[in-house]
Amino acid sequence: MTVFHFCFDLAHFGWLHANFLADPFWTVQRSAIVSLFLFTAGLGQAIALRQRLGWPRCWRRWAQVAGCALLVTAGSALMFPRSFIYFGVLHGLACMLVVVRLTGGWGRWLWPAGAVAIALPWLAAQGLQGSGWETIAQTLNGRALNWLGLVTRKPFTEDYVPLLPWLGVLWWGMAAGQWLLRHRPAWLGVALPLPGRALAGLGRWSLSWYMLHQPVLIGLVAGVGALTGHT
Secondary structure (H helix, E strand, O other): OHHHHHHHHHHHOOOOOOOOOOOHHHHHHHHHHHHHHHHHHHHHHHHHHHOOOOHHHHHHHHHHHHHHHHHHHHHHHHHOOOOOOOEOHHHHHHHHHHHHHHOHHHHHHHHHHHHHHHHHHHHHHHHOOOOOOHHHHHHHHOOOOHHHOOOOOOOOOOOEOOHHHHHHHHHHHHHHHHHHHHHOHHHHHOOOOHHHHHHHHHHHOHHHHHHHHHHHHHHHHHHHHHHHOOO
16 A cells, blocks of 8 residues: 555656556556455454444544544645545545444355445446436436445546445455454464564554555655655
8 A cells, every 4th residue: 555655646746657547557456455455444343343342442443534534535635626535445434334333243144245235336337327317327426425336437536435345345354354253263363474563563553554654655755856856
């Protein structure tokens, strides 16, 4: 994620020529990064439920995620006023955390539920293409409802992580976590090699890293550009 965002910053300031919207080299990376992020979040929720962490702690964490999402919106509005982030990964995660918490007792049904959630956007896009569905498609494509993900065209925004299909990835992460806790709990306690421990440390502060790395990277790239006269 950090390397991906660094390359994005280089492109934004003209140091790198890349199409992050259409080039599969970048779009596939982006999908893989978001998938890993949300799948891991689902694993974490499975552990939280097993440890019987109550709603008060859940709401405290939710407030942190939601508050950071608002900061992302504010910051992106300053930098990208025409394409600011109004429903990015943290906005989506804030909604998904509540849904996953409420559905954590579904057990094995989380697997098919995840499959349905992942398939629904594609099915909706195909079904709404025909004549007679234009009004519904326009409504679902509008900002008031496109956070659901049932769209026929993606909105113009710097980050877009709607509820569907990404809730399915989180559900699969929770289902995998619950399976591991039931059948392979020892796998979750394997001692990590030294490089892995460093990454695990960052993982424990993932929200802080997510919020801080881009301002630092943007500042560095902009500062080097100012010093070198690069525009």
